[in-house]
Amino acid sequence: MENDQNNLLDHITQSEYKYGFVTDIEMETAPKGLNEDVIRFISARKKEPEFLLEMRLKAYHDWLRMSEPRWAHLSYQPVDYQDIYYYAAPKKKQELQSLEEVDPELLKTFEKLGISLEEQKRLTGVAVDAVFDSVSVKTTFSEILEKLGIIFCSFSEAVQRHPDLVRQYIGSVVPPNDNFFAALNTAVFSDGSFCYIPKGVRCPIELSTYFRINAAKTGQFERTLIIADEGSYVSYMEGCTAPMRDENQLHAAVVEIIAMKDAAVKYSTVQNWYPGDKEGRGGIYNFVTKRGMCRGSHSRISWTQVETGSAITWKYPSVILMGDHSTGEFYSVAVTNHHQQADTGTKMIHIGSNTRSTIVSKGISAGKSNNSYRGLVKIIKRAQNARNYSQCDSLLLGDQCGAHTFPYINVENKSAIVEHEATTSKISDDQLFYCRQRGISIENAIGLIVNGYAKEVLRHLPMEFAVEAQKFLSISLEGSVG
Amino acid sequence: MLIINDLNVSIQDKEIISGLNLEVKAGEVHAIMGPNGTGKSTLAWAIAGNDAYTVTGGSITYRGRDLLALSPEERASEGLFLGFQYPVEIPGVSMTNFIRTAINEQRKYRGLSPIAAPEFLAKMDENKKLVGIDSKLTNRSVNEGFSGGEKKKNEIFQMAMLEPTLAILDETDSGLDIDALKVVANGVNRMRSKENAIIVITHYQRLLEYIVPDFVHVLYKGRIVKSGGKELALELEEKGYAWLKN
Ligand SMILES: Nc1ncnc2c1ncn2[C@@H]1O[C@H](COP(=O)(O)OP(=O)(O)OP(=O)(O)O)[C@@H](O)[C@H]1O
């Protein structure tokens, strides 16, 4: 049995390698803590070109001089940055023999999501046997993409195979010293995704890390770079929609998007990491820097996020509207329950003329959680005829949670039109009782109402994400009322 | 079907229903009348299981079971329907989605699989015709921005969709024009059968011309102070309630 599995794993890892999805397996681990040596070690293990090592070291030295941001409406125990392993070889997770060994809570969630048994095994790290299927699916995909000249691979692989592209664009949207967490990420990032869509190509499928093996173990410091060349289009779905447990508490990812003239990038996230237990123990700290640059005229970048997981969420997917007539969009649903805390929003920086931005943020707070929207709309002096529309709604369940809105508006050009709307509402007992009198359970009633409330955002998600996102909304609010 | 025995109900420690008795048998239609604020809606809430209304004494037996032991959604799935005096708005949730969810949850409770789409749509069409509402309304969010009359018709529409065994209609006739009143009455009469029972709460004898009740009760200060046949409603219309108030 043991042996069979090893063979199987070998087979699979080799197949992966054959199709170029995964770099070779390292066996070493750097000692705990962060210093120059550790960074050199990471870079060497990854056989990186000199420019990357230099960038990492520079970011590290900047980081040393920076301090953790404290302006967010969040409170948590300070992170001990010397108590973290910054490089661990892609460890094989302890393999479980059957689903019976998996946390029953997690299985219950899977069941509610309607995830197949095979998929459940894959997600929980039970000995794999369904992967053969996925491998063939993946192959077909990579062939389609290759024919179109689309590059979609792990970040490490991009560094080896397309160093010039990486060098040209990395840090061009999120500078290495942009903020404390971005600097940390730049110094120590482990891996992530790289995507390049050539001129005039419309990517025919939703690109998803799901189709890249190892994506499940992307690690704490993920780095993503997406470049859409002139006139191209891509819809990118981040991460895995399944509820993942992760032993790493701190996550600090960086995502950079570049859209050239007439290009459009749609980036969707459904974030469902471990939120901690009902008492607020454990859970992921998620400090993410996501930013897109509309470089060319008539380009468009659209962020859609459904944030239901993590103990702490700190993220502001933003768009720098450089090109004239470029468009930035931000559609967000953030749910917090129990002791979760979220401080999330966006920045829309209007630089080009006739630039447009739309912000729709729906916060849902339950339990003892705290949910903040923080947004900046900046219209610089030379941005003629810029427009922004922002709508920030908060929905409260119960009276122990908090919802906060921090909209910052900074307009330097008189021709700008900026509209801001905000509402706060509650799910009333009357609404719940009305549903229940029709036979709908409290949990489903909340699900129904919350999904109705979030509809405007959910409709921007790709179909396959939307269905799951709806289920997450209901599940993450379980036990919040009654 | 429904036996209420010596029922006491309080709201925030204030007793509203005091020692109420009522028996409703299958096939019967009962009308409950009475002055404003005497506890008619409170009785309806208590039967439906709204936990803002505390049952402090007595019992309610429904089809041989202790109704008070069931949650509101279980009561609904056991065939109990309440037409609300003030229907509630639920923004963002379409009528179609709402009613399909309700039907499927009730079916699940009864061990049935979800309703097939064609059957559901056919049923929707039939009942929309019955109560005279159109798809513009059912595509909108539940009760959101509905006119008073539309909300009431919508209650009857939901009743027709859910096919309850016992329906309690709390002033479904209030605020309806004469045509709408007929529509509502028609919806209720269609539900009448040997197996089903209906309790209508109303202030107006007019409704009872269209829905002819087997019994009329007067609720006053939390108790039923007089019961009779359909003639009682006429008498009340003529004399008001003063003669019953002691
Ligand atoms: N949630 C509540 N909180 C406080 N008092 C309440 C509440 N609900 C009802 N009451 C009071 O209980 C009494 C009975 O109210 P109920 O709504 O049952 O009357 P009703 O007979 O249905 O009147 P109407 O004919 O006007 O509909 C009234 O005095 C009312 O003010």
Ligand SMILES: [Mg+2]
């Ligand atoms: Mg009433």
